[in-house]
Amino acid sequence: MAFSSLYAAGMQEMFVASSIWKIVISLIVVIAFIPACLWLMKRFQFAQMKLGQSEIKIVNVQSLGTKEKLMLVEVEGERLLIGVTPQSITHLRSFSPKGKSFASMMEEVDRENTPDNKSNGDSL
Template sequence: MAVPYLHAVGVQEMSATSSIWKVVISLIFVIAFIPACLWLMKRFQFAQMKLGQSDIKIVNVQSLGAKEKLMLVEVEGERLLIGVTAHSISHLRSFPSKAESFASMMEEVDRENSTDNKSNGDIL
């Protein structure tokens, strides 16, 4: 009777070892599967960004503080200067598309403001 009992103990040990290996292999598969899924998600997002080219382009961003910034955005050939804070987005000025440089536009605005100030000074 001792032989069948020893045989049964050996089968149980092999069964326990086999189930431990199954758990280890499953764990390795899950650990390898997570990065593979993340890599695939990044690939598909990049492909979608290439295919679905947006009509909105951020031309330039200037940080003004921790949560405040100026953004020059181009939408359908028109450039918009917007102010962005943590709580709001404000339209500051519109510019025609790449016809003129930003510096020349600002000089034009300064000229307009100086002529407005001169005309207001004449009235007073």
């Protein structure tokens, strides 16, 4: 009877040890599974972007507030400046593909809107 109780205690210790190893191995598999899934998602997302080549390209985005932004979008070689808010999308200006650079156009608009240009016509 002493032998059977020692045998039962030994079996119980072996069962506990094997349970701990099963838990450790399961944890390692789960931890290794997470980066593998992330890698696969990134790879498939990149493949979808390659296959779904769009004619619309977002060239630049400038945030104006929490939900407002300016977007420079290129469609069929023409660049469009649009304003985006939660309620609407507004076309602000179009740029020809072979025209001036965006920076030079903005400088031109600034020169047009300076107080000197506006006051010259009003003061006379």
